[in-house]
Amino acid sequence: MFFIYRIALVFSLLGTTTLINYTHEAYVSIAEVHLSKEKHSVEISIELTAHDLEYLFQKEKNHSLKTNLIKEIESYNDVILEKYILEHFKITANEKNILLKIIGNEIKTNGTLIVYLEGALKKQILPLTISNDLLISTFPKQQNIVNLSGLIKSSYTFNRYENTRTFN
Numbered sequence: 001m002f003f004i005y006r007i008a009l010v011f012s013l014l015g016t017t018t019l020i021n022y023t024h025e026a027y028v029s030i031a032e033v034h035l036s037k038e039k040h041s042v043e044i045s046i047e048l049t050a051h052d053l054e055y056l057f058q059k060e061k062n063h064s065l066k067t068n069l070i071k072e073i074e075s076y077n078d079v080i081l082e083k084y085i086l087e088h089f090k091i092t093a094n095e096k097n098i099l100l101k102i103i104g105n106e107i108k109t110n111g112t113l114i115v116y117l118e119g120a121l122k123k124q125i126l127p128l129t130i131s132n133d134l135l136i137s138t139f140p141k142q143q144n145i146v147n148l149s150g151l152i153k154s155s156y157t158f159n160r161y162e163n164t165r166t167f168n
Helices: 002-021 050-061 079-088
Strands: 028-036 041-049 067-070 073-076 089-093 101-107 112-120 128-132 143-150 154-158 164-167
Touching: 028 128, 041 050, 041 089, 050 079, 050 112, 079 089, 079 101, 128 143, 128 154, 154 164
Parallel strands: 028 143
Antiparallel strands: 028 041, 041 112, 067 073, 073 101, 089 128, 101 112, 128 164, 143 154
16 A cells, blocks of 8 residues: 555656646746838747746647757747647737748757748838737746837737837
8 A cells, every 4th residue: 555655746747847847837928020111021039948848748739849950050940839829929000910930949958939921011010009918828927027118119028918019
């Protein structure tokens, strides 16, 4: 009987250890959005925690992200990642969707994932609306900070209660 309790304890500790690997105090992403009048473009970098994204894919999509290592740069090579980012980070200008394209991503040695995007801007961009609910479905405390530069200078923090913001 004691043996069964020990096995149960070991399995419960293993489960706790796995859970601890994905638990931390702050859940934050930071998006830098540069609106260039000269280039008529938007350039975006989104920084988030790679293992949080991996956990989301395992939990919600039953999918493991695949990594590449090219010239000492580790990145994800996965169409599902691109689809997820483009579904959960959107920009509209003058009430028209801006078609964003992912141009790459990289996983830093500290576990940070940076996703790079770009899109074309029309002459009239106001009002500009951003929707950002990255990781919120899995991590309700997730906060997504967006810093705007160029044509609009502003900053906003998105969360599960407020995931869309219009800038005039």
